[in-house]
Amino acid sequence: MAKKAQSVPRREKGLSRNRIIEASIELLDSSxxxxxxxxxxxxxxxxxxxxxxxxxxxxxxxxxxACDAIVARTMNAPVATNKRxxxxxxxxxxxxxxxxxxxxxxxxxxxxxxxxxxxxxxVRIVERIGQQVRALGVPDEQQWEAVSALFSYILGVGGKxxxxxxxxxxxGIDRSEFLEAMSHVWxxxxxxxxxxxxxxxxxxxxxxxxxxxLAGINLILKGIESSRRR
Amino acid sequence: MAKKAQSVPRREKGLSRNRIIEASIELLDSSxxxxxxxxxxxxxxxxxxxxxxxxxxxxxxxxxxACDAIVARTMNAPVATNKRxxxxxxxxxxxxxxxxxxxxxxxxxxxxxxxxxxxxxxVRIVERIGQQVRALGVPDEQQWEAVSALFSYILGVGGKxxxxxxxxxxxGIDRSEFLEAMSHVWxxxxxxxxxxxxxxxxxxxxxxxxxxxLAGINLILKGIESSRRR
DNA sequence: ACCTGAACACCGTTCAAGT
DNA sequence: ACCTGAACACCGTTCAAGT
Numbered sequence: 001m002a003k004k005a006q007s008v009p010r011r012e013k014g015l016s017r018n019r020i021i022e023a024s025i026e027l028l029d030s031s032x033x034x035x036x037x038x039x040x041x042x043x044x045x046x047x048x049x050x051x052x053x054x055x056x057x058x059x060x061x062x063x064x065x066a067c068d069a070i071v072a073r074t075m076n077a078p079v080a081t082n083k084r085x086x087x088x089x090x091x092x093x094x095x096x097x098x099x100x101x102x103x104x105x106x107x108x109x110x111x112x113x114x115x116x117x118x119x120x121x122x123v124r125i126v127e128r129i130g131q132q133v134r135a136l137g138v139p140d141e142q143q144w145e146a147v148s149a150l151f152s153y154i155l156g157v158g159g160k161x162x163x164x165x166x167x168x169x170x171x172g173i174d175r176s177e178f179l180e181a182m183s184h185v186w187x188x189x190x191x192x193x194x195x196x197x198x199x200x201x202x203x204x205x206x207x208x209x210x211x212x213x214l215a216g217i218n219l220i221l222k223g224i225e226s227s228r229r230r
Numbered sequence: 231m232a233k234k235a236q237s238v239p240r241r242e243k244g245l246s247r248n249r250i251i252e253a254s255i256e257l258l259d260s261s262x263x264x265x266x267x268x269x270x271x272x273x274x275x276x277x278x279x280x281x282x283x284x285x286x287x288x289x290x291x292x293x294x295x296a297c298d299a300i301v302a303r304t305m306n307a308p309v310a311t312n313k314r315x316x317x318x319x320x321x322x323x324x325x326x327x328x329x330x331x332x333x334x335x336x337x338x339x340x341x342x343x344x345x346x347x348x349x350x351x352x353v354r355i356v357e358r359i360g361q362q363v364r365a366l367g368v369p370d371e372q373q374w375e376a377v378s379a380l381f382s383y384i385l386g387v388g389g390k391x392x393x394x395x396x397x398x399x400x401x402g403i404d405r406s407e408f409l410e411a412m413s414h415v416w417x418x419x420x421x422x423x424x425x426x427x428x429x430x431x432x433x434x435x436x437x438x439x440x441x442x443x444l445a446g447i448n449l450i451l452k453g454i455e456s457s458r459r460r
Numbered sequence: 461a462c463c464t465g466a467a468c469a470c471c472g473t474t475c476a477a478g479t
Numbered sequence: 480a481c482c483t484g485a486a487c488a489c490c491g492t493t494c495a496a497g498t
Contacts, residue, residue, distance in 0.1 A: 014462090037490070037491085050494080114389040269472095
């Protein structure tokens, strides 16, 4: 009968790079970094562990590919800014927050991103930010430094959040409980040796990761601005 | 300092948390993150894998303890600044570079640091930087944001360098070869979609990680300064 | 071309048994 | 109190064999 007359949704049974990546994302989301194993994955795909190797070279490649899929979605999503003032700064803030939220939703992306250095996920992020840094009027020789700083900062916060997510999962602990406990530990420190950390213990309990993240982006943006002005 | 008159250096044969940590550092330095296994470690310590568990709860605790030992040394080292102008900014730069160099020498510290969130290694770094941010005259409510931004940035660059080190080890590839190859890949990208990355490919080949890192620290410091002035 | 699944060479961790 | 080492329950990866 008609072979391509209508949208026969690619036979469910055939394995493909894409199906493998989608299944990996589901697995990573539902059971964390440790949840992605070739055995669990092949069970979910109703196949043998060896079959996956026909489509993907290694676990590390698989993790980066899954990370890249999330980053691609995030960087291609329409930028959520007020049209009235879609300044480069506002767009950069929005892109950065997009990554923050993506990592918040998929904590494993944070650590995968770090391992994917200079590969596709980084390229996507750097490109989007880079264009806005240009639009900011930063001179050519300073653009790389500016983009690199923003990217590294996002990477750092992302990695931290990935660790948080991992910790929350393994210890089955609530984030605010954990902050409470940590704040208590900090208050216990020797006041001679740790005056700053002790005094910051209160803010630790109250702080909002997302707002702190944004504040850091704003500091870097201000730094870029005041460098440019000179 | 010397607490007691040159005591006998704790009998070589007895296991101890410290000896285990030192052996772990050697193993991590010589064969990377993957090189730290309880089997390799117990062989080096001439004991069984189970023995280590008497002194340390888990591999993750071991990794963080090893990381903390390096961070402690780094943060306690005398700050290398020109006495004449030991401004808070200069001290922060020096502390940050100290961490950069430590991670450069021990790439595994980068990824361990990320996993150690809010624990001892972070506390040491945050304290040292925090004191200088205070000395900068940043108002109380803004201190945490400033320190947090600096720390996250250091974490991000550190994580990236850890990945580099790992990559260099597994692929047995030289850093500059790798940058060369990556720069070539970037030049191949679609100019419509990736104008910025393409134009940055040249700088990628030429760039100096350490200088880029310092430039980022300076951007954040400038941002802090201009926030304060407002 | 694509898939199967047993087998290999590892892991971290536990625990009865020793000293 | 501290150590031993076999055993358990996993891993990623390979590969002859199938379709």
